[in-house]
Amino acid sequence: MMIGFMIRLWLDRYNMAITEFAELSGYDRKVVYSWIDCRCIPNNRSLRNIVDTIAHYAHWSNPTREAAFVKLLQLRETEVIWRKRRNKQ
Numbered sequence: 001m002m003i004g005f006m007i008r009l010w011l012d013r014y015n016m017a018i019t020e021f022a023e024l025s026g027y028d029r030k031v032v033y034s035w036i037d038c039r040c041i042p043n044n045r046s047l048r049n050i051v052d053t054i055a056h057y058a059h060w061s062n063p064t065r066e067a068a069f070v071k072l073l074q075l076r077e078t079e080v081i082w083r084k085r086r087n088k089q
Contacts, residue, residue: 001082003042004035004036004038007036014054016057021053025049025050027049041076041079041080047076051065051069051072
């Protein structure tokens with residue numbers, strides 16, 4: 001939920017189309033859509049690639065890049081916990 005929101009926020013902020021992001025990051029468009037639509041949670045390596053792609057495109061500084069990566073890691077952990085709880089019900 002939140003990772004997809006962050007990806008969409010960054011894409012909108014930097015006027016980057018999903019297709020362009022997919023091409024630059026090396027992921028299939030369907031994969032990027034599944035992240036944005038919250039059907040799937042990216043793994044840690046994908047989170048790094050997402051941040052690196054946006055950081056390169058938007059010319060982020062290294063501290064900004066690392067802060068964004070840490071934030072996505074935290075969001076991923078939260079989303080995994082939420083999904084486990086939801087699946088138990």
